[in-house]
Amino acid sequence: MSVPLPPGATGLENIDPDQIKTFKDFLISYNKLTELCFTDCISDFTSRSIKGKEEKCALNCLEKFLKVNQRISQRFQEFQVLANESAIAAAQKMGGS
């Protein structure tokens, strides 16, 4: 049986705990993504097969999800930088006086 390895790992012997964490995060977001796109795109259960429209919807959903996440992460980082800067400024004010 083949065990799926985290990307970048060369063998089972030496896997970095950080890699496992990243891989776990990836799997979690994969599951969330499946849940979201399935709920939003698949609602016809009169047939077993996935229709062209359903597949298109799910693939668009995936692509958009990734873009939305990217955008959110950009905005989040911007706030993070701002918060850090003001924390540093406050610390300097305290230490400088």
Added chain:
Amino acid sequence: MSQKEVQNMQMIQELEIEMMADMYNRLTAACHKKCIPPVYGDPEIAKGEAVCIDRCVAKFLDIHERIGKKLGQLSMQDEALLKK
């Protein structure tokens, strides 16, 4: 600092990072739900959706901070009451 103190500090830092990640995941889920309608005719983010996401992230973090402040106040009050 003693070894115990260093250890505790590390634990607190790890917890802070973990909670930050949890907050981030919740933010992502909330803003996706609020800004992206469940119709996927197009894989691009629409203009209005992009603006919505930007505001949603800003507002979420703003509220997070405000609630944190209030929570801090309330727990200080509680502690003061308990000491009486």
